[in-house]
Amino acid sequence: MSLDIAATLAGTHPYDALPDADRAALAAQVDLQEIDAGATLYRVGDPQTHLYLILEGRIDITDEGGEVLSILGPRNSFGERGLMKDGTAVVTATAAEDSRLLRIPAAAFHALLRDHPRVMRFFDRTRPAARRRQDITTIALADLMTRDPLTCPPETPLIEAARKMREIHVSCIIAAEEGTVKGILTTGDIASRAVAEGVPFDTPVASVMTPDPITLPPTALVADVLHTMVERGITHMPVVEAGKLVGILTQTDLTRFQATSSAALIQEIASAPDSATLAKIVGRIPELLVQLVAAQNPHQVVTRLITDIGDATTRRLLALAEAKLGPPPVPYLWLACGSQGRQEQTGVSDQDNCLILDDAATPPDDAYFAELAKFVSDGLNEAGYFYCPGDMMATAVRWRQPVRVWRQYFAGWIATPNPEAQMLASVMFDLRPIGGNFGLFADLQEETLAAASKNSIFVAHMISNSLKHQPPLGLFRGFATVRSGEHKNTIDLKHNGVVPVVDLGRVYALKGRLTEVNTRARLLAAIEAGAVSTTGGRDLIDAYDMIAQTRLEHQAELIKSGEKPDNFMTPADLSDFERSHLRDAFVVIKTMQNAAGSGRGYLS
Structure with missing residues (x-):
């Protein structure tokens, strides 16, 4: 026939x-x-x-x-x-x-x-994300920065530094010692801090420069630079890798590129006078998500840009809180965990956060920080980052403690890995500093990773915990969909798709003592460090990319239809081709979960 x-x-x-x-x-x-x-x-x-x-x-x-x-x-x-x-x-x-x-x-x-x-x-949609069309703001700094920027020792006379800048026609010079950035001197600094104040020409650069400037790694995105510049009001960004200066990117370098709308939102956030204004600005995130997905940006870029907005909103609320309450009695650090901590926020996000206080804090000081936490948390909720159902927020006294108490928390979870400890440790291993004194967290993170990775019982419990969320695989190459309720006959792309990979990435990071918090970055670092097999790691990244991209596209389609974004997708909405590849991605996750459970999921 x-x-x-x-x-x-x-x-x-x-x-x-x-x-x-x-x-x-x-x-x-x-x-x-x-x-x-x-x-x-x-x-x-x-x-x-x-x-x-x-x-x-x-x-x-x-x-x-x-x-x-x-x-x-x-x-x-x-x-x-x-x-x-x-x-x-x-x-x-x-x-x-x-x-x-x-x-x-x-x-x-x-x-x-x-x-x-x-x-x-x-x-x-089936091509590797790296080969998809990208906006200029998604390019890494390593591809755009000026390498070998002009430097001088901090003790260099001001007039000598100015002459060097004039000779090679640059607007800044980095004060550095053995490759470590100590400060930055710009033409604006010379005009406002030296000439206008009548400072002697032989004054050391160290007396006029901006000390300890904000820096970014070469793996950061142009969008990260734009966001930081508009939020902090700076025009020069030193690029640092492993503590050493490797390049610089200036606002002049970026004038030929058009900033994405995410940078425009952050610029508005940085000057918002109150939480109501912030809520209106953040309310435009759904529109931004649709634009970013339509531009075929990889999921890790979309979620990074959206998380940047959440970070800027948090920092603005902290500034407004301090303006209302006065300066804090002791140094503090506001940290995010959950999807914000991992820089993986989408169109659906609650808030997960905590406060680390300086050990000099006294019980009476808590009244100030309780007010600050309430102000910020209420502002985030008003902006659409709804309260955490599990009360994992700085408004809870338990999650608003001095450094010494946080050390006790982590030590106790590691020593006694019961179910609650596993859950709390899983959340807290995703902590990322947002605003305040970042130094309060550095030693704590390193100490905790070292102690946890050495405790085989704790690691075993973390592996067991990572297997609780299973991919939605049914019989006969079908999907196991939600059986009842408002989401009946759908698959949960978050809890049964993204979360299992997040959990595996956390285990690999623990085994390898890796400080990366973002899931995709953890998987890449785990491959590099030998914490997971190269083949298994690459397969898992491909599976994660497929599921995370599908999730964002699903949310974008809901927004375009006038609905609220969610994580529940009906398999029938996909073509046979798409369903087949999505199921293959779930199979990869299940395979890696089995390998982790049997001890084959990572390399010791």
Whole structure:
């Protein structure tokens, strides 16, 4: 019996989106191929000549090490990765059963991508995030910074430093000792602090410079620079790696680039006079999320930019609180945990935070910090970062303590890893300083990681805790959906998709004593440090990217439809192709959970 190829394409996504005439023209270029079970269509490195559509049977996709990446069935397309790259297969495709396939020539496939944006978007979602189109603000500083910036010792006479700046036409000079940044001197500093004040020309730079300036690592994004500049009112950003100066990025360098709307929001936040104004500004986050997703930014960029807004809002509330209450009686540090701590906030976020106080704090001082915590927490809630259901907030006395008490907390959780200790330790291992004296946390973080990683019982409990959230895998290659309630027949992309990876990343960071807090950064660092196998780590990153990207796209679609964003997606909303890949991602997570549970998930 002859096959009506055009009709077959019309019933399969994304070819169903083609106009009838274009689909008929495509069908004329497509041929039918039958392949026996066990036969290989192509191997890694082979010339890639066709895109394939499965009519019957099963095709297994494996990497060069033989690890199964995908198991594909009828109505799944495959082969596009090689065609999009350089015409060379990047995976191996083998028939697990007798199969019938439609073959679309490479030239026809590329014509589809060129002429039909909907088809392009369908196949583009499966490409590695690093190759997607990015806005300039998502570029790392390492790619834009000026390397080997002008430096001088702090004791250099002011007139000598000014002459050096004039000679090479720069607006700043870094005061450094053995590569360590001690301060920065700009032309603005010379004008306002030296010339205007009549300071002698032989005055040391150290007397006029801005000491201990804000710095960023080369892995930070241009957006991070923009956000810091507009929030702090600075124009020069030294770039530091491992404590050593490696470059600088100035506002002048960035004038040719247009700031993203996230930077504009932060600029407004930095000068907001009250919490009501902040709430109006933060209320534009959903619109920003839609724009960022539409621009095909990778999930880790979208969540970083959105978290930056949460950070700026928190810092502005802290400043408003101090303006109302007066200066704090002792130094303090406001920290975020949860998704904000990991820089993974989306369109749905509650608040998880705490306060670390200087050990000089006395019981009477708590009245001030209780008021400060209430002011900030109430302001965050008003802005849409709703109160934590578990009361994991600085408003609770338990989470507003001096450094010595926090040391006792961590020591107790590690020594007695009961269920509550596991839960609390999991939350607190995601702590990230937001505002105040950052020095109050540095030693505490290092000490805790060292002590926890050495306690095999505690590590075992943390691994067990990381297996509580299971991916939604059902029988017969289906999904295990929510069975009842308002979210019936959906899958929870947060608790059954993202959270299991977050938990695994935390375990790897603990084993490797890694200070990274962001999940994706933890996985990359764990691979580098040997805390997880290279193959397993890379597979887990790919799975995480797929699920996290799907989650953001789901939220963006809800927002565009006038609904509130959530994490509950109906599998039927996805194409067969998308469902297959999403399920494969869940399989990878389950595999890595099994490996962690058996002791094979990391390398000692």
